[in-house]
Amino acid sequence: MEERLKQLIQYIDEFDRQGPHKMNVLKIMLERGPHDWHAPVSITELARPYYDLVSSQHRLYALKNISEEFKAPFSEAKMKRHLKTLPLKYLSTTPTRVSNISPPFKLVDDIFCVREEFRIESEFVHERIVRAVEQKFEEYLEVFSER
Incomplete structure (x- = not known):
């Protein structure tokens, strides 16, 4: 378990700074x-919470380069395509x-999930991942926020 958790956390830590999109998907899953x-979660299930989260962050943190999709009324089709x-x-x-770590996640058809070897059920593991996601999100805000 410890090695898989270490790889998962390292994968999150090494995300490129392209915006908080990936962190927001993980935040929704971690909730x-x-x-x-x-x-597993369908793209349809993710669409509305993802839109709401990004829209809220845009207002709260004045995110730069936010897609027009988040400034317009919710469109499930646009959100699904974006996701x-x-x-x-x-x-x-x-x-x-x-580190060239392979993704611990997979997308099959319209279902997104964690690869089986990284499906660890534990409050400790959950808290570690939440902290890693929050830390990475804060790093993104330093670059993409006008706050």
Whole structure:
């Protein structure tokens, strides 16, 4: 377990600074709690919470370069397309540049999930991942926020 957790945290730590998109998907998943955070989720299920989260962050932190999709009324079709082409694609296909760690996530059809070997149910693990995601999100805010 410790090695898989270390790899997962390292994967999160080594994300490129392209915006908080990936962190927001993980935040939504982590909100499901320590025993369900890794459960598969459809793009349809992610669309509205993702839109709401990014829109809220845009208002709260004055995010730079925010897509027009988040300034307009919610469109499930646009959000699904955005999720599939940006954060979910990168989370499921892009290894880290520094350590070349393979993605611990996968996207199959319209279902996003954590790869089986990284599905660790534990409050300790959940808290470690939450901290890593929050820390990375704060790093993104330093670059992409006008606060």
